Amino acid sequence: xxxxPDCPLCIPDHDILLWQDDRLRVVRxxxxxxxxxxxxxxxxxxxxxxDIDALDRLHLMRAVFQIExxxxxxxxxxxxxxxxxxxxxxxxxxxxxxxxxGDPCFPDAIWAPLRHDPARxxxxxxxxAALAPRVERLHRILAAHGPAADIPDTGA
Amino acid sequence: xxxxPDCPLCIPDHDILLWQDDRLRVVRxxxxxxxxxxxxxxxxxxxxxxDIDALDRLHLMRAVFQIExxxxxxxxxxxxxxxxxxxxxxxxxxxxxxxxxGDPCFPDAIWAPLRHDPARxxxxxxxxAALAPRVERLHRILAAHGPAADIPDTGA
Numbered sequence: 151x152x153x154x155p156d157c158p159l160c161i162p163d164h165d166i167l168l169w170q171d172d173r174l175r176v177v178r179x180x181x182x183x184x185x186x187x188x189x190x191x192x193x194x195x196x197x198x199x200x201d202i203d204a205l206d207r208l209h210l211m212r213a214v215f216q217i218e219x220x221x222x223x224x225x226x227x228x229x230x231x232x233x234x235x236x237x238x239x240x241x242x243x244x245x246x247x248x249x250x251x252g253d254p255c256f257p258d259a260i261w262a263p264l265r266h267d268p269a270r271x272x273x274x275x276x277x278x279a280a281l282a283p284r285v286e287r288l289h290r291i292l293a294a295h296g297p298a299a300d301i302p303d304t305g306a
Numbered sequence: 307x308x309x310x311p312d313c314p315l316c317i318p319d320h321d322i323l324l325w326q327d328d329r330l331r332v333v334r335x336x337x338x339x340x341x342x343x344x345x346x347x348x349x350x351x352x353x354x355x356x357d358i359d360a361l362d363r364l365h366l367m368r369a370v371f372q373i374e375x376x377x378x379x380x381x382x383x384x385x386x387x388x389x390x391x392x393x394x395x396x397x398x399x400x401x402x403x404x405x406x407x408g409d410p411c412f413p414d415a416i417w418a419p420l421r422h423d424p425a426r427x428x429x430x431x432x433x434x435a436a437l438a439p440r441v442e443r444l445h446r447i448l449a450a451h452g453p454a455a456d457i458p459d460t461g462a
Contacts, residue, residue, distance in 0.1 A: 197385065198374065198378070198385075198386055199371050199374060199386075199388070200371055200374050200375045200378060200386075207367070207371060208364075211363070211367050215355050215356055215363060218354065218355060218356050219356045222354070222356060229353065229354075229391075229392060229393050229396060230354055230355075230356075230390075231389070231390070231391045231392075231393065232355065232389065232390045232391075233387070233388065233389035233390070233391070233415075234386075234387070234388045234389070235385075235387045235388075235389070235415055236385060236387075237385050237387065237405055237412055237413035237414065237415070238413045238414075240385060249393055256393055257393035257394045258393065258394075258417060259389075259391055259393070259415060259417035261414060261415035261417045261418045262417045262418065262419075263418075263419060
């Protein structure tokens with residue numbers, strides 16, 4: 151397994167692991183404004199999708215889309231954002247970010263400057279609090295069953 | 307084919323088409339700071355990757371990764387950024403953005419604020435001019451052969 155001693159994703163101290171197999175891991179990103187934000191990190195230290203072979207790409211993207219399906223079913227966001235950037239940490243990983251019309255950056259990418267709107271921030275704090283049990287549920291399901299988990303009965 | 311009359315990607319006036327099949331199209335994004343920036347747009351009006359079926363996802367991602375391979379071979383960027391956001395235009399499309407250490411936002415995402423550094427901007431203008439023939443070549447190859455094009459001999 152390739153490994154780079156200076157890479158933070160090769161020494162995942164800050165990751166909160168939910169699930170892993172021999173090729174990838176699913177981690178929580180507890181970025182306060184973005185409930186349900188997850189990352190899928192390739193275990194090997196490679197930079198690009200085209201640095202891994204077609205079967206590995208299939209395995210990785212299948213996990214990404216299975217998790218998108220769970221995020222949508224459990225969290226009911228207005229949009230899903232998927233991105234593989236890696237400019238700062240060139241170790242292959244995907245950002246899976248549920249987005250809501252009321253979140254602090256919508257409709258911009260989360261990497262755009264935050265919108266400083268006190269009324270919106272207050273409403274979003276309430277919305278986030280209401281989402282917290284569903285985020286916990288998403289984490290619990292992923293930790294127990296991984297990306298291929300059945301979609302649970304999400305109730306009303 | 308589903309179609310939404312208010313969606314700019316359903317009426318692609320601003321697209322500069324390079325190649326298409328019945329399911330997707332590859333378009334140039336002539337965003338000046340980012341040479342070789344391309345988008346892959348799903349022809350049908352759907353919002354998310356999990357709104358299309360597994361075979362369509364495979365077709366779309368295969369095109370994305372084939373193009374990444376061409377961007378890397380022809381442009382030799384320092385990094386590739388891939389993203390499916392769609393917050394502003396919820397019609398499924400992928401951004402494929404070659405990145406260089408000297409570009410105006412590196413190592414941030416291109417959606418972050420531009421760095422206003424005159425020395426860097428001057429050096430980047432020179433680098434972009436030097437890249438222009440390779441960008442033309444990428445466009446020509448995609449227009450002639452599509453994402454599955456053989457990787458050309460890129461010389462020294």
